[in-house]
Amino acid sequence: MKRVRVRFAPSPTGYLHVGNARTALFNWLFARQQDGVFILRVEDTDVERSTAEYDRKLMEDLRWLGLDWDEGPDVGGEYGPYRQSQRLDLYRAHAEKLLKEDKAYPCFCSPEELEQERQKALDAGQTPVYSGKCRGISREKSTRRVASGEKAAIRLRTPSEGIISFHDLVRGTLQFDLSLIGDPILVRSNGLPAYNYAVVVDDFLMAITHVIRGEDHIQNTPRQILTFQALGFDPPVFAHLSMVMGKDNTRLSKRHGATAVDQFDKDGILPSALFNYLVLLGWASPDGREVLTKDELIGLFRLEKVSRSSAIFDYDKLAWINRQHIKTLPSHTKAEYAFPHLKTAGLLPEEMTPLHWEWLAKAVDALVEKADRFAELPALFSILFDFFLLNMDEDAKEILKESCSLEVIRSFSDKIARVENFDYQVFGLMTKEIKEDTGCKGKDLYHPLRVALTAKASGLELDKFIPVVEEGAKLAFPRLIKSCAQRVSETLAFIDR
């Protein structure tokens, strides 16, 4: 058995898009489970649109997602170079060979001329197919014309009738009518290879065994197989993946919100969660479990079980998957992921001491379960850092108007002022006493206490809130955290006013 070799071949003309990321992911998963080789090849022959910046960013995004490659532009390998722009002589050499064997021929038709023909066919309701005009030009004649400096593209000579079919790993047997496939251009008149040709040469020279790519390439496949055959190469196995769509069932694009993978990072989506979600878009595990790690996915994934129909990207489900992944993280890891978001929001100090980290881990543990994404944390943390009695919400104001409230808060204030070390245990004892003193209980008791401590009607459970606030009050932050005692006395003053 030949060793499985697959490749992901993006062109560096923009940020890594989730659709492409999914293609990369399926390739990677297949390679890893088959104990094969995953190759990164950069298709940068479109000089106009390719940039070094995108090139670098692409690799960064792939690595962030957890995809590593065994061969590629930066890590090298035995089948390099891995950038198409550095392989031009290879394409040229193989084109020469095809020309020599008369399997390809120079075409002198001008782009304008071809455009006209295409338009005419379209108007007549026909599929545009190259007429084969330059096919019959004798070798002597065409060599002479080329020698005289006339611009020519190189076309592959293909059969003009019959059926070509291939077996697709996800779609089964696919058939195409050769009369609808004209002689494809191999090399453009400027000497650069056309995409469909470069891919074939690269896939063969890199010994690719399985081509796993988007459905938009299905119609390219017969042309590529024809090229493989002309070159005398065995074509690889093909697998065409369905597309990822937006909510309105059109191809996913920026209009649909976050689509670049680095955007998910900024939103606080874990790489493991995006990875997990993307695999679920078109594949389901045999036992129906959905929250899976990379290693589990490597074991369970089956390329043949991938769905043939397109899938709509559902951010809600991704968020849910993300929450499930966050839950499995140890506290200190959660704190590390949360850190940049809180730092940017100006809540954390320049210099984090070990005590700060310890506190952060505790605070994140308490608050993150209310979040789907780390980016939501700064807003959630405001319950610790902000204590704005003036901005109190309506519900909280209503609570203060209740008959028990003033009495409860006054009693609470008296007691907390006399205590050295306030913590949740002390709070528990106090609530009992307050209940006895005031005769208020249940909601009448807890609601005012909550408002006195948070200036809000809802939020974190007090058993988590109190320790985090008390310990936070002892640490240095850009915006200091007020202790519980201070909060209560401010509340009392606010009511009395």
Place this chain on the structure above:
RNA sequence: GCUCCUGUCGUCUAGCCUGGCCUAGGACACCGCCCUUUCAAGGCGGCGACACGGGUUCAAAUCCCGUCAGGAGCGCCA
């Protein structure tokens, strides 16, 4: 227009190949209940789909044909 691909709850899907076990299963979302000082989380429950029409068969989500709908492709772009 032509060619190709696809069509199961709002969404992702299981089941389809190898008809009966499907009164069509799971998950997200939504709704309700429980838990809880509130909200969330969690637990429990509910709503909700075989695109349509013909065949074949004792029996069809599953096989065949047609229709319709959505998507993709029709470049000297990738």
